[in-house]
Amino acid sequence: MDESLSHADISSDSGRRRGGWITFPFIIGMRQHIYKNKTGALGGLTLAAGGWISNLIVFLIEEFNVNSIDAAQISNVVYGSVCFFPIIGAIIADSFFGSFYVISISSCISLLGIVLLVLTATLNSLKPQPCATGSKLCQPTSALQYAVFYTGITLASLGLGGTRYTLATLGANQFDKPKHQASFFNWFFFTLYSSIVVALTVIVYVEDNLSFKWGFGLCVIANLIGMAIFFSGSRFYKFDKPQGSPFVGFGRVIVASVRKTSLQLSTERKNYYYGHDGVTNKVAAATLSKSFRFLNRAAQKIEGDVKSDGSIAKPWSLCTTQQVEDFKTVLRIFPLWSTALFLATPIAIQSSMSVLQALTMDRHIGPHFKLPSSSVIVIVLFSTSMFLTLIDRFLCPMWQKITGELPSPLQRVGVGHVLTILSMAVSAVMESKRLKIVQEHHLQDQPGTIVPMSIFWLFPQLVLVGIGDAFHFPGQVALFYQEFPMSLRSTSTAMISLIIGFAYYVSTGVVNMVQRVTGWLPNNLNNGKLDNVYWMLAVLGVINFGYYLLCAKLYRYQNVKGADGSPDPDS
Structure with missing residues (x-):
């Protein structure tokens, strides 16, 4: 693109x-x-x-x-x-x-x-x-x-x-x-x-x-x-x-900082360890930031930490400043990652429930073709694919002409939040209409009976969530890839998958809880209240969006020139 x-x-x-x-x-x-x-x-x-x-x-x-x-x-x-x-x-x-x-x-x-x-x-x-x-x-x-x-x-x-x-x-x-x-x-x-x-x-x-x-x-x-x-x-x-597991380095940062809890933090740059290369690493390594200052002790040298040749004598007592800053980067981005988890959970629930809804509806498209129930999710994917093209070729250039800069990853993710909330609200309205038709035809106690309602009624909610995906998923991957340490490049792109994975497990727990507490989700959806589930997800989405706005406001880009213009080493 x-x-x-x-x-x-x-x-x-x-x-x-x-x-x-x-x-x-x-x-x-x-x-x-x-x-x-x-x-x-x-x-x-x-x-x-x-x-x-x-x-x-x-x-x-x-x-x-x-x-x-x-x-x-x-x-x-x-x-x-x-x-x-x-x-x-x-x-x-x-x-x-x-x-x-x-x-x-x-x-x-x-x-x-x-x-x-x-x-x-x-x-x-x-x-x-x-x-x-x-x-x-x-x-x-x-x-x-x-x-x-x-x-x-x-x-x-x-x-x-x-x-x-x-x-x-x-x-x-x-x-x-x-x-x-x-x-x-x-x-x-x-x-x-x-x-x-x-x-x-x-x-x-x-x-x-x-x-x-x-x-x-x-x-x-x-x-x-x-x-x-x-x-x-x-x-x-x-x-x-x-170059070896970066997570071992993170573990060393935690252990070393705990071991040196009683050590008074030094303000002298020479008292911190920048690596075995000496001067070269002092230039390349990032200056220790003020956030999470208690972790800075992990890179502060004391007697016996460094050998005569400049290498580390006690690996679990001393770390490089770069290892400390890499760990801080992961900690800073974690709140934003958690907001994405609560964004993906409603999408996971909607995905499985839409298939079950489709099984109860008229899936004929024309006189001879019947849409498979699982294929209803194709509307999400198709709308995402199409809107990705519009975003890359039209919306982003248009935004750049108006504001002078491309939309930041955080702005794209924010738009995705709003569209997903709107999708949950539309889902609730559409399900209310489906249940009304069920009641009019007295189909509550007839599992397996097709409701005289076209599957096209599911399309608006699926299109909305698909457009939201086009904004927030690429925005999150770009943010993680560019902000994570170099040693975690593969892990950074997989973070979005971890979000989705947690979301599916959380969605399973949410559905189980709803079944036990409310009775809104019986095996026969025609006798349930799925619309109430969607309204609940919409409300939770609004709360999560507020949490996201707070996290985005407090976040400062580390490796990317973002909305504030440049990285903030003291964040």
Whole structure:
């Protein structure tokens, strides 16, 4: 989404140096003048993942005889796990192997998991028999069937976790200019959502109208194509070099500062440790900031801390000033990260509940086509993809002309908060209308009966949340990537995945609590009060937005020239 995506840029990189836009078609997979592939590693691997995970609720209900609310809860747990695993992959990439090798291994693990899902969907011995028509008595699922199914889910989830956001880091590392990195993230999310749109339409349609074995089989093919394209571009990649776990350094900062609690802080620069390189590191290392001053003791030298050659004698008693400042950076950004958690939780609940709502509604589009219930989420992804283009090509340049600068990541995230709150309110109004129709036709006690209401009524709320995603998700990734220490680049891009993972787990807890306390969410949604749940989420969203505004007001950019013009070393 940047003018630098040109033939000239690709040619200038070719054969001379690694990195740059020449790597773009292999990592992202957009069509270029030289490289004609229409899909890349991200496109293929996302298509494979979207194909099996997007229709998981329906697969559980139809193939494993699971109740609807239970299926939604299981799906949320799986989504949460899928979003937690990128942090594991990111830490391994940052600390030991680098992004390329983590992506390579993870894509193979993903392939193995999806193959097991194909076997589960294909072999009758690996899934329970369907329930008898009109009966609630179903054959129980055996331990072997559960074992194979959940092993496949686990492997596919681990593989997805090690590839998706690690690809974002590998791609951003190919560029030196923040402008190009920001443009890359826009393209990353555009391709991510576009691939999931294809999965939710084409692959889910195959699963619903042919069989799950053919749909999962397409996922295997997509995974293989993504792997092949990714490996074919390896000669162009600029590889990142891991330098050991930064989290060990953070632990040392905590331990060293606690050990020196009684030490009086010095105001003399010479009393702090800048590293083994002496003068060189004194120039490169950041000056210790005034915030979290108690941590500065970790870098303050006392007798016996430093050897005669300038190296550290007691690693858990002394740290470099850079390690202290890196840890402070993570602490400063944590409040903003927590606001994103409470932003993503309503989205997670809305995602699963929208599928259950769609199951009760008229899903016909025209006389012959019936939209699969899981595909209703495609509206979110489609609107996100389209609005990402509008933001990058029109809204951001327009904002720059008016104000003289591009919108900051915090401003983009703030707009996403507002749109998500509005989406929850619209969801409540639409569900109230659906329940009114249910009452008019006396369908409260008729589970499985289709309500005479078109699925198009769900589209406005899904479009709003999709536009909100286009603002806040890329804004958060750009903020974390640019603000986190260099040693945590892979972890920074995976932070958004950690947010989503926590959100799915929190959403599961919220739904369980609502079920126990209120009775708003019975298995038969026609006899429930889902609209009240949406109103509750809207109110919580308003409270969280107030918390976000406070955190954003107090935050000062460390590595990026933001709204205040420049970094504030004394923040």
